[in-house]
Amino acid sequence: MHKHAQALGQDAIHVADHFGGAHAWQHLTLGQIAGWQPPPSYVGRSIGSSSVNASVNVEKSVxxxxxRPSNDDQLAGIRKILDGETEKERRKQGDGDTELMKLSCIQLFSRGILNDILRIWxxxxxxxxxxxxxxxxxxxxAGLDAxxxxxKKTDNDLARSALLRIGKCEATGDFEDFTIHQKMKFCEEYYS
Incomplete structure (x- = not known):
């Protein structure tokens, strides 16, 4: 496993800033990505002041x-970590912890929630x-077909670009023999 020195607390991002439209991801605010809206209690709080430790790295997140996160509170923490690291990485390559981003995506993948697809993308x-x-x-x-x-049903540029990439990857065999179970088994072996 790699060492990860970056911490969420160094560049704490106020959740309210995202929902005020100050930060856009591919012409979409975070709130528009999969229609997710924060509960009122999160508005104005920084990621570092939440229940997620400001010095989260791969090992700490595991x-x-x-x-395989087991409850909604864990999913909320993972989403906050992923959103914060994504924003840092989008601002400047190398500022986000891409290994922590990958782990967060695996954790969300394990739950198969459709509304997390565009966050992962x-x-x-x-x-x-x-x-x-x-x-x-x-x-x-949630499965390739789902x-x-x-x-296809999500009408925005982010969804169209994800769909296009999946189609290209299907054509090149990236999904040959793909199963959720096999992917999670591989991930569990990697992180053990």
Whole structure:
């Protein structure tokens, strides 16, 4: 495992800033990505002041959440970590922890929630490093067919670009023999 020196607390991002439209990801605010809205209690709080420790790294995240988070509070923490690291990486390649971003995507993949697909895609497309670190299959925690159907029904540029990439990757064999179970088994062996 690699050492990760970056901490969320160094560049704490106020959640309210995202929802005020100050930060856009591919012409979409975070709130528009998969329609997720923060509960009122999060508005104005920084990521570092939440229940997520400001010095989260890969090892700490595995300790806190495991590879298969078991409840909504854990998912909320993982999403905050991923959103913060994605924003840092999007601002300047290398500022976000792409290994932590990959782990967060794996954790979300394990739950297979359709509304996390565009969050994972946004993380993957934050930079060239992130694109290489985060496997395209991690968009498909709900299954390849369900993911494609969701993206077809989601009318925005982010969904269209994800759908296009999945189509190209299918054509080149990246999804040959893909199963959620096999992907998680591989991830569990990697992080053990």
């Amino acid at each position: 300790d806190l959440y495991g590879l 946004s993380a993957k497309t934050a930079s060239m490093d992130a694109d290489c670190s985060i496997d395209i299959q991690l968009l498909c925690g 993911t494609i159907e969701f993206l």
